[in-house]
Amino acid sequence: MQYILMLHAAEAGWATMTEAQHKQAIGAYYAYTESLKKAGVLKDVNRLQPSSTTTTVRVANGKSQVLNGPYVDTKEQLGGFYIIDVPDLQAAVAWAERCPTATHGTVEVRALWSDAA
Numbered sequence: 001m002q003y004i005l006m007l008h009a010a011e012a013g014w015a016t017m018t019e020a021q022h023k024q025a026i027g028a029y030y031a032y033t034e035s036l037k038k039a040g041v042l043k044d045v046n047r048l049q050p051s052s053t054t055t056t057v058r059v060a061n062g063k064s065q066v067l068n069g070p071y072v073d074t075k076e077q078l079g080g081f082y083i084i085d086v087p088d089l090q091a092a093v094a095w096a097e098r099c100p101t102a103t104h105g106t107v108e109v110r111a112l113w114s115d116a117a
Helices: 019-039 089-098
Strands: 002-009 042-047 055-060 063-068 077-085 106-111
Touching: 002 089, 019 042, 019 077, 019 089, 077 089, 089 106
Parallel strands: none
Antiparallel strands: 002 077, 002 106, 042 077, 055 063
16 A cells, blocks of 8 residues: 655754754665665655745635645645555554654655555
């Protein structure tokens, strides 16, 4: 079954880190990504542009509202994702626990709809 691991963290935190901390963080994500690849469970991964580049679309009463900005009320921003293919939720949670974001943000685990459904 495929799951998406959505990585939520405070974007402002990156700017407060030293160059050494940046290198350490990047290394942790590369190592995590490599472990997913070696386990054969990684399907896709990507970072997102900053939330300031967001466009939010809503339709209310049949009328579109298109707004510049992330108009979702959260303290953390969605910064990237991994799509993994594992046997069950327990396995997906185990991988989420190993994700570097889990130490400074939140990793949301959600099952994807199957194409066969």
